[in-house]
Amino acid sequence: MSQTVIDINHLSKRYRIGKIERYQTLRETITDIIKTPFHHYDKNQTKQFIWALKDVNLKIKKGDVVGIIGPNGAGKSTLLKILARITEPTHGQIKIIGRVGSLLEVGTGFHLELTGRENIYLNGAVLGMSKAEIEEKFDDIVEFAGTKKFLDTPLKHYSSGMYLRLAFAVAAHLDPEILLVDEVLAVGDIEFQKKCLGKISDIAKEGRTVLFVSHNLQAVSTLTSKAIYLKSGKVVYFGKTNDAINHYIHENKDKALIYEDKSSITSPKITKVKLYTSFSNNVQKNGDKLIVEIHIKTLKPIKGVCLSFQITDDRDQNYIHLWTFDSELPMCRLAGTNIVRCTIPKLRLYMGKYFLKLYLSEPPGGEQFQYLEHICPFEVVMYGKHREFPWYPQTCAYLEEAKWKII
Numbered sequence: 451m452s453q454t455v456i457d458i459n460h461l462s463k464r465y466r467i468g469k470i471e472r473y474q475t476l477r478e479t480i481t482d483i484i485k486t487p488f489h490h491y492d493k494n495q496t497k498q499f500i501w502a503l504k505d506v507n508l509k510i511k512k513g514d515v516v517g518i519i520g521p522n523g524a525g526k527s528t529l530l531k532i533l534a535r536i537t538e539p540t541h542g543q544i545k546i547i548g549r550v551g552s553l554l555e556v557g558t559g560f561h562l563e564l565t566g567r568e569n570i571y572l573n574g575a576v577l578g579m580s581k582a583e584i585e586e587k588f589d590d591i592v593e594f595a596g597t598k599k600f601l602d603t604p605l606k607h608y609s610s611g612m613y614l615r616l617a618f619a620v621a622a623h624l625d626p627e628i629l630l631v632d633e634v635l636a637v638g639d640i641e642f643q644k645k646c647l648g649k650i651s652d653i654a655k656e657g658r659t660v661l662f663v664s665h666n667l668q669a670v671s672t673l674t675s676k677a678i679y680l681k682s683g684k685v686v687y688f689g690k691t692n693d694a695i696n697h698y699i700h701e702n703k704d705k706a707l708i709y710e711d712k713s714s715i716t717s718p719k720i721t722k723v724k725l726y727t728s729f730s731n732n733v734q735k736n737g738d739k740l741i742v743e744i745h746i747k748t749l750k751p752i753k754g755v756c757l758s759f760q761i762t763d764d765r766d767q768n769y770i771h772l773w774t775f776d777s778e779l780p781m782c783r784l785a786g787t788n789i790v791r792c793t794i795p796k797l798r799l800y801m802g803k804y805f806l807k808l809y810l811s812e813p814p815g816g817e818q819f820q821y822l823e824h825i826c827p828f829e830v831v832m833y834g835k836h837r838e839f840p841w842y843p844q845t846c847a848y849l850e851e852a853k854w855k856i857i
Contacts, residue, residue: 552626567601594622
């Protein structure tokens with residue numbers, strides 16, 4: 451049985467609203483006591499605080515690669531900051547076995563007045579490494595960060611991108627037994643994000659423990675085997691990553707992603723468009739069935755209606771165009787609401803964010819009744835499609851099935 455390296459018991463963290471918590475000097479503490487020797491209970495006191503974490507209990511085993519997901523304000527970053535000893539818990543206990551490295555905010559633990567070279571040695575010393583151990587990893591850190599020309603430049607002159615690359619390189623290469631990573635994919639260019647994902651994957655394969663916070667559910671699915679779903683400071687689910695993601699998606703369904711128009715009509719009009727995706731919240735798995743349901747309202751029967759839609763990306767690049775005509779599928783021949791469904795048996799779009807663009811018109815040369823664009827946003831993901839290398843964003847636009855053989 452694997453050893454428990456992080457044992458969290460009844461962990462809670464409370465912040466005072468409108469007041470920045472900081473450590474006080476002994477003199478400040480004594481002064482406060484002299485000024486207010488008797489503390490009076492305020493019945494409204496509970497309203498001045500917010501619980502970022504509330505009674506969290508977790509056991510993380512050695513070698514576990516754990517994703518932490520949840521909406522903004524769920525307590526994800528607070529949990530990592532407590533584990534990294536940046537902030538203290540209000541209640542509860544944590545037992546950690548092993549050296550902890552962290553990348554929680556860009557350059558956390560770096561000193562702006564020191565050079566890149568000096569900060570590498572400083573962070574290594576903080577992790578408890580000897581000078582010889584740091585020097586052994588030094589060249590790898592510099593190569594990964596790509597900041598060789600600026601090694602002897604103070605960090606205050608680094609761009610945010612350089613800062614981030616060096617911070618991640620130090621955190622990932624100085625051999626921590628436990629690595630804490632918070633939203634490293636939120637900044638940096640695509641190539642750097644790929645390097646980060648690759649490095650985290652390598653660390654995981656080495657049997658070290660990783661806790662990875664991200665809103666990028668695809669990255670969490672690719673890199674981690676377990677995940678914690680946090681909501682309002684409490685653990686909703688802790689188990690297999692795909693199960694945790696499913697819990698998160700289903701609990702945060704957004705009905706606003708359905709296009710709907712309830713205004714009055716004078717001509718045929720699309721009044722509602724709804725997607726039936728693999729998961730709720732308009733999340734579609736590559737290779738799964740996708741259904742587009744279109745409601746068309748007419749005041750009187752008409753003949754010869756043409757209906758089509760395209761699937762586009764956020765740059766309005768078209769990828770799929772599907773259509774039907776009244777001659778193929780009689781529609782709108784009765785007044786009222788006509789519901790048309792289009793089923794794509796296996797959507798092969800590569801992971802990314804997409805939208806619908808719709809057209810409703812008479813036959814070519816006739817009147818165009820309606821044109822809708824940039825509606826029904828949905829995301830294509832690669833959950834459960836595991837391979838030797840991670841799925842990277844923007845690799846392609848379309849993924850086809852093929853058969854390989856040696857001839």
